[in-house]
Amino acid sequence: MTSRKINSGKAAARHEARLLWTGNRGLYALLSAARQTGPIARVPRLGWVVTDPVLARRVLNDHAHFGMAGEGGVGHLWTQLFGPEMAQFFGGARHAEMRTRARDLFTEDSARTLVERSQGAHYRAMGARLAAGETVDVADATRVLAGRLVANLLGLPGEHHIGDSRTDDSYRRVFAAGERLAGLAMGTTASTHLPPEVIDEARTVVGEITVGVEEAYRTAGPDTIIGRCREMDLGLPLTRGLATLLAIAGTETGASGTSRTVALLHDTGQQELLLADPALMANAVREGLRVATPAPVIGRHVNRDVAVGGRDLRAGDRILLLTYLADNGAGPFDIRREYVPETRQLWFGAGRHLCLGAAVARMQVTRMLETLLATGKPYRIVSRQAARRVLVPTYASLSVKIDRATAG
Ligand code: HEM
Incomplete structure (x- = not known):
């Protein structure tokens, strides 16, 4: 009986808590403390902290009062690395133009093509190994x-x-390299001003990440981001900045969301539900991303005085949207859960900066779950290890196998 295997989700919650604790103590402490506060509160040294999904979305949609470029926003970090010109990616006409020009690369259809083109062979090889009874490290x-x-x-x-x-x-x-660069941002919860030695180190890592960008700027096809940058005549320095931005935005978050969804489905005993009804796949992916919320905090700079949730925010303040708590307020991982209107897809942000790679991210998680469940039998987690000191909590290793006895 399927229903016997579904559990209360306590094991899943314990594993998730361990990931946060091992990966990022500062984040763990912030989330634990903020569970006790109301929808919006002022926290010494950090600024405003929001835990309510509706208020968080309001802030993300209010581009007049909240921005990315000033202290507290991620754009502030990037302009220190790539110069003030980089600010144009984080707001204004250039940002809108970039999104318009890149839109067709990120539709559902393009996402399917991109994931197949870049990853398809890897999933097939992985599926064959699992079917042969081998152990596979999903996190790797x-x-x-x-x-x-x-x-x-x-x-x-x-x-x-x-x-x-x-x-x-x-x-x-x-x-x-992306992980190292993101790791340098770990000390910036209280201030996004980077000390000179961190900027130097960051520039070295950026050099590694963007080593192929110069050639790509000359040769990349029009169905690639760098090809589009050339068409826009963006210039090499800004293209390098954008390439780094993409390399960071889509890697740690995507990897974390995928391996944690695999673990959550296993730990809650809900694999059987999905095997019995593959139409639940979209729910399983949505629930995994909601519960994991791989971008657990989104920061903004307060550009102008504004009232939020009955509190008066002043220009120059910073505000942290704790999307992890906002998303998890809806309850534990449950693939039978209907769409939650309050959270919508807050794990991808909202407003003008809503994650460009959302369809790609969903597609990747879907392909991974399909690969793991392709034999028609559930997988078993043989061993796991949480990643240490990372910006985005995730698994360092997550070894799974399909037992020969059940692999048919
Ligand atoms: C589960 C995986 C992912 C999650 C949870 C995630 C989450 C987010 C969030 C919350 C934002 C908004 C940040 C803000 O408003 O400050 C964002 C922006 C962005 N994401 Fe993702 N992301 C994921 C995967 C990806 C992938 C795979 C790509 C690219 C292939 C990508 C590309 C981007 C880009 C380019 C932006 C900036 C959009 C803009 O500022 O207009 N993301 N993401």
Whole structure:
């Protein structure tokens, strides 16, 4: 009986809490403390903290009062690395133009094509290994897959065809460089001003990530981001900045969302439900991303005085939207849960900066779950390890297998 195997979700919650604790103590402490506050509160040293999904969305949609470029916003970090010109990616006409020009690369259809083109062969190989009874490390796979995706989307040399020549290790290096760069932002919850030594280190990592961008700027096809940058005559320095931005935006979050959804489905005993009714796949993906919320905090700068949730915010304040708490308020992982109107898809943000890669991210999680469930039997987590000191909590390893006895 399927229903016997579904559990209360306590094990899943414990594993999730351990990921947050091991990965990012500051984040764990902030989330634990904010559970006790109301929908919006002022926290010494940090600024305003929002835990309510409706208020969070209001802030994200209010571009007149809240911005990304000033202290507290992610754009502030990027302009320190790439110069003030970089601010145009975070608001205003140039940002709107970039999104318009890139839109067709990120539709549902394009996402399907991109994921197949860059990752399809990897999923097939993984499926064959699982069917043969081998153990597969899903967390490692998500890092290789993320590296493949970003290199392909950007159009880095040699990346545009199935069967490309780079080894999995080189994709792991792309991912690790992104992780290191994101890690440098870990100390910025209280202030987004970067000290000079951090800027130096960050520039070294950026050099590694963007090593192929110059050639790509000359050669990449029009169905790649860098090809579009050339069409816009964006110039090499800004293209390098944008490439780095994409490499960061889509890798850690995507990898974390994928491996945590795999774990949540296992830990709650809900694999059987999905196997019995594949039409629940979209729900399973949505629930995994909601509960994991791989971008657990979104920061904004308060540009102008404004009242939110009955509190008066002043120009120059900073505000942290704790999307992790806002999303998890709807309850534990449950693939039978209907769409939640309060959260909508807050794990992808909202407003003008709503995640451009949302369809790509959903597609990746879907393909991973389909790969794991392709034999028609549930998978078992053999061992797991939480990642240490990372911006986005995730699994360092998550080994799964399909038992031979049940693999048919
Ligand atoms: C589960 C995976 C992902 C999650 C949870 C996620 C989450 C987010 C969030 C919350 C934002 C808004 C940030 C803000 O408003 O400050 C964002 C923006 C963005 N994401 Fe994602 N993301 C994911 C995967 C991806 C992927 C795979 C890509 C690219 C292939 C991507 C590309 C972007 C870009 C370009 C932006 C900036 C959009 C803009 O400012 O206009 N993301 N993402």
